[in-house]
Amino acid sequence: MTGIRELAQRLNLSIGTVSRALNGKPDVNEQTRQRVLEAANTMGYVPNQAGRSLRKGATGVVGFMMQTGAQITGEGDVFFMSVFDGVQTVFARHQLDLVALLCSSEEDPDAYMQRVVARGFADALIISATKREDHRIDYLASRNIPFIALGRSQTDVGHPWLDLDFEGMAETGVARLVAKGHRRIGIFAPLDNTNLGFVFIEAYRKALEQRGLPFDPDLIFRAHPNERGGHDIAHAIAAMPPNKQPTGFILTNELMTLGFYNGLYEVGLPPGQKFAVISRDSPQAHFLVPKLTSFRLSLRDLGIALAEALLATMPAYAAHYPLGVVRKIVPLELVEGDSDMPVATG
């Protein structure tokens, strides 16, 4: 409970001067500033967040909204933890804190977001898993809350976003598998109206078309983007008539890939031997046998880009990041493995 008042009293200074010294304001003698800094350190003084944000009208906190409960979204895994880490290295430069705002499964996500915003929990927000049409975007824009989306959406208010290059993954994946003789290529799509599903399918369709291959809706496998989903797809494939089955598959979710490998082994279609797999790289996928042919990107760098793009839209920080409104597709690098062998002849 050491407040700024005690600190000032102990130093024979006014609280105003102490505050300015702590905040690096110009009109304070450098010598006294050192005195203040030192005293604050030894007394363990840290400014009270409530008082500070009440006065400043800003909290110094950026929120990342995520839903709790039995996960069907695949959020909360190592993917986001790595992205967060990148975000935080940028935020640390500005004394900004990142917290995860946990929306209970019992509360409506839109209502939760409104509550969070109105209460002034955070100065800015990061949203992810954007839907085809996403109300959160409308709302945040209308309330003039700085935010950035990880993922595109048809709901477009000219807001900043970053997204993975799903088009590139579909195109490159199809190209590789076709070159190896595959004619029936399956892909994954989410069950809900997450935007990436639409993007991914459309790019997949276009890639097939360009190569004169038919687009077969039965080769689109919908599932939750987690281990269970990947496992179930493998079994669904095995349940198809042999001549209808795909011989290769493209997916993008890391957790899913683990389950898919598991499932393929179970149904007697071992990856890299009887079935070709291309997915996204991840620390968790690294140990897979055979080695996964995959698309790699640095999640930490993604987080850094995300943070910088967000700060570029916040008046108080924009000067340091003259990026304008960032709307960018992040490319991935192909890593050749052994999971996408040529199609079995005969």
Next chain:
Amino acid sequence: MTGIRELAQRLNLSIGTVSRALNGKPDVNEQTRQRVLEAANTMGYVPNQAGRSLRKGATGVVGFMMQTGAQITGEGDVFFMSVFDGVQTVFARHQLDLVALLCSSEEDPDAYMQRVVARGFADALIISATKREDHRIDYLASRNIPFIALGRSQTDVGHPWLDLDFEGMAETGVARLVAKGHRRIGIFAPLDNTNLGFVFIEAYRKALEQRGLPFDPDLIFRAHPNERGGHDIAHAIAAMPPNKQPTGFILTNELMTLGFYNGLYEVGLPPGQKFAVISRDSPQAHFLVPKLTSFRLSLRDLGIALAEALLATMPAYAAHYPLGVVRKIVPLELVEGDSDMPVATG
């Protein structure tokens, strides 16, 4: 930006009365209270968090600390998301919010916690993955911050905690495997000094001793508690001389189990056929083939118990939860599967 002042002005009331009406204080006419509630609703008024917590000296927020970065702890997964959900159902009854405080991999966890506490981010904290000796416990106790630990520790200040029954899992697991003829039983232990490692090993040792079986340190396999770790253990087992290899294994981490299954298949020791596995149940483990013999508990109920035990130590809420200082080991229920077959004869 609709403040309580505008609301009061619009209603021809003083801000004090409006505040009391909103907060359910007694000395306000029921009719005017309705008027206030209605107006607040239509105007979309939500109390400003900064002003409120400045005045009240409390934030209405409970923080769960977790570390970001490439995860080696296995946190951030579906385990915690499910626990969170239970916590939140209790918190919702008291207008308490749960947020995840994300400690960057570049910041010292202890320093981060001190900063969080001093700044007044949260009224109380939940910590997990407790270490054998855990400085966080000392610190929180010395600062008189209400908190609860998910996990025991040798650092004991009489604080509340909940923990899974690792002793029970070790004892039951060993008993089952021994009954099926297994003589060499391996177990998992974490690489760091997480407390559960000590507890688990000790219980395992005791269970063997009671059955006259030798305790062999080579049967303790240390790894990170994630898919990769489980995978690596399977390969480590296969690399042992055949007569030194365990024929069965007990582990408790859900992610790890997935990697372990994968690895066992890879090394030609398919679970349930040539190698016995017992682990903890989880949504992710449900699809495993063969069906996992496992220990089940409701993570949601665990979260509820956690929240109630925490509130019992917070003066403002203790009256509703006369539990005293909760220090409890949560039992798990055995679910019989097909992964722990009898040891192969010959």
Next chain:
DNA sequence: CTGGATTTCGTAAACGTTTTTGTTGATCAG
């Protein structure tokens, strides 16, 4: 020297809310 600029600091207002204390009628017991 002198007047204005500059440096350094103190004073006080302000942020939005909750809560304590007062104040006004109305009600009630005697």
Next chain:
DNA sequence: CTGATCAACAAAAACGTTTACGAAATCCAG
């Protein structure tokens, strides 16, 4: 009818900080 109790509200203080403003001291140019 009178004094006390009570219900319902208003007024104002308080939470801890930042910042606009002003004041004193110092400096410098002329």
